[in-house]
């Protein structure tokens with residue numbers, strides 16, 4: 001049975017709208033003008049227990065709104081969803097005890113008291129017994145290296161330290177579903193890696209299902225085999241990350257380094273690659289070749305040029321994702 005089932009979920013916000021200035025403010029007291037923002041439009045998907053799914057989309061695509069509905073913080077306008085068999089927005093106590101929503105830009109720790117006291121508060125809220133609390137806290141402290149942080153108030157922690165403490169606090173009740181909204185935002189590269197490997201470890205140890213939004217593609221590549229892409233509230237793609245790359249990365253980059261002292265004219269290289277775009281690198285050439293033709297182009301370059309080194313790379317995932325976002329409607333045959 002899937003851990004998460006989302007069925008034509010929709011959220012429309014109704015936002016007040018008025019011009020600036022006192023006159024408009026007074027007029028708004030008499031007649032309020034509103035505007036509808038369709039943040040999520042009939043999204044359907046299902047996620048199996050233990051899956052780690054990347055939820056991708058540009059700013060304003062509707063990711064946070066969807067996660068908030070699945071975490072039970074927002075009522076949908078229409079449609080349905082079940083998570084572990086519960087309807088999230090009914091806010092059943094036992095559902096809240098099995099999931100966690102971690103947001104990179106929001107703190108769930110009490111600001112002025114030592115971190116460990118916030119954890120004790122969570123212990124009481126989630127009714128965790130003493131033995132489980134002690135074991136889990138020890139495990140999380142070791143995994144995230146929290147020893148020196150537990151006695152500090154959250155307001156005295158650096159962003160990265162606070163994020164590690166947020167994770168530990170949100171996982172003390174051993175949630176089976178994790179909603180992670182930009183958990184690595186603003187962190188340095190080493191801390192991003194740290195958080196990433198921690199999420200992978202938690203998933204492996206507990207079999208929890210994870211939905212992750214992140215603008216750092218390294219997070220998504222490291223953690224998610226499957227991605228769901230939304231844009232303007234609509235689902236554009238649901239399938240393997242590798243499939244997304246295959247579908248949207250039409251080109252590969254071939255970089256040729258020539259043996260020292262050799263120079264080759266641009267026109268000569270262009271003639272070997274049938275007009276594919278190329279640029280000089282200083283010691284050779286960089287060529288964008290259609291993915292289907294890279295073996296043939298590479299073979300020709302190797303046979304005709306004095307090659308010291310030749311590499312073939314996929315386009316960076318960021319470039320692929322930009323192409324996906326440029327698509328405004330699902331393609332026929334997409335795994336949607």
Ligand SMILES: Nc1ncnc2c1ncn2[C@@H]1O[C@H](COP(=O)(O)OP(=O)(O)OP(=O)(O)O)[C@@H](O)[C@H]1O
Pocket residue numbers: 013014015037038039057058059060061062063064065066
């Ligand atoms: N509380 C709200 N009231 C009105 N409109 C909102 C509210 N929250 C979000 N929106 C609007 O809904 C749309 C989707 O926003 P949402 O925060 O879900 O996007 P997102 O994909 O998480 O974006 P980001 O990557 O920037 O966090 C946006 O147009 C946003 O302005």
